[in-house]
Amino acid sequence: MPDAPNPTPTQTYSYLGPAGTFTEAALAQVPGARGQIWRPVNNVGEAFADVASGRSMAAMIAIENSVDGGVTATQDALASVPNLRIIGEYLVPVNFVLVARPGTTLDDVRVINAHPVAYGQCRNWLERTLPSHGHIPASSNVAAASALLETDQADAAIAPPGIDKHHDLVVLASEIGDNPNAVTRFVLVARTAELIAPTGADKTSLIIELPSDRSGALLDMLEQFATRGVNLSLIQSRPIGDSLGRYRFVVDADGHILDERVADALLGLRRFSPKVIFLGSYPRADKRRIEFTSRYDDGIFIEARDWLRGLIAGEPTE
Numbered sequence: 324m325p326d327a328p329n330p331t332p333t334q335t336y337s338y339l340g341p342a343g344t345f346t347e348a349a350l351a352q353v354p355g356a357r358g359q360i361w362r363p364v365n366n367v368g369e370a371f372a373d374v375a376s377g378r379s380m381a382a383m384i385a386i387e388n389s390v391d392g393g394v395t396a397t398q399d400a401l402a403s404v405p406n407l408r409i410i411g412e413y414l415v416p417v418n419f420v421l422v423a424r425p426g427t428t429l430d431d432v433r434v435i436n437a438h439p440v441a442y443g444q445c446r447n448w449l450e451r452t453l454p455s456h457g458h459i460p461a462s463s464n465v466a467a468a469s470a471l472l473e474t475d476q477a478d479a480a481i482a483p484p485g486i487d488k489h490h491d492l493v494v495l496a497s498e499i500g501d502n503p504n505a506v507t508r509f510v511l512v513a514r515t516a517e518l519i520a521p522t523g524a525d526k527t528s529l530i531i532e533l534p535s536d537r538s539g540a541l542l543d544m545l546e547q548f549a550t551r552g553v554n555l556s557l558i559q560s561r562p563i564g565d566s567l568g569r570y571r572f573v574v575d576a577d578g579h580i581l582d583e584r585v586a587d588a589l590l591g592l593r594r595f596s597p598k599v600i601f602l603g604s605y606p607r608a609d610k611r612r613i614e615f616t617s618r619y620d621d622g623i624f625i626e627a628r629d630w631l632r633g634l635i636a637g638e639p640t641e
């Protein structure tokens with residue numbers, strides 16, 4: 324029997340384009356995105372605007388890399404666009420090549436096109452090999468390379484390996500990243516309020532503002548997690564922007580909002596923070612199950628709450 328025809332695409336996924344970016348490789352990991360419409364965009368703002376307006380069902384965005392840390396444009400956009408939720412995370416190993424128009428040699432390179440996140444991951448190689456180069460920021464790794472064929476403002480570009488197969492460019496140097504095991508973490512962001520069911524290997528992302536001018540506010544924030552046995556895998560401060568000295572924290576916590584210890588930590592945060600943004604609980608890319616001692620088991624929290632309710636209700640105690 325012939326295969327049934329593919330169903331008509333109904334969902335649009337935005338991603339940092341053009342085709343061939345690491346972001347596209349991350350989107351290729353999403354089973355539900357296969358056969359759907361993939362919309363290349365030029366920056367994080369455009370991707371989020373697509374999701375906020377309903378033009379796209381979801382957007383794939385780089386959020387963190389193992390060499391250069393958080394992608395601040397993404398973190399700031401997540402704090403400012405309301406009603407967005409992270410619905411999945413995906414890891415892509417990243418490696419870079421330096422490409423140029425045919426006929427260019429490494430000695431000819433003065434100015435380099437590069438996406439800022441890629442540039443930040445090749446810093447050592449660039450300082451060693453091309454100490455007096457200039458940098459023109461590009462909107463993506465592939466855009467950096469293809470711009471070489473449109474203008475001669477730059478002599479070379481930092482790009483993903485394999486780019487020379489699709490463009491008339493030559494590779495001047497390979498493996499120029501500062502860490503051969505570099506990995507970028509991408510998140511799929513959608514406009515939904517629905518919770519994703521816990522898997523036992525989950526992560527919860529939050530943005531937490533601290534009350535200003537209060538000593539110990541950061542410690543207060545950390546204690547909410549520590550006293551409930553919730554481990555953090557990312558904590559990064561970003562300026563709120565309205566005045567000096569005001570910061571929000573981007574935090575990834577092990578566990579799911581439906582885990583009692585995580586829910587209890589959120590209650591604690593809400594009591595002292597002027598603003599807690601819940602960005603979502605979603606399955607971890609590495610599928611690593613969360614370890615915690617029995618002291619922080621769901622049952623212990625439920626039993627303690629029932630005990631308190633009993634006291635308030637005047638139930639007899641043993």
Ligand SMILES: O=C(O)C(=O)Cc1ccccc1
Pocket residue numbers: 339343344345346347385388417438440441462463464465483507
């Ligand atoms: O997706 C890409 O290729 C990008 O241009 C963004 C990026 C930059 C550096 C590492 C991972 C993603």
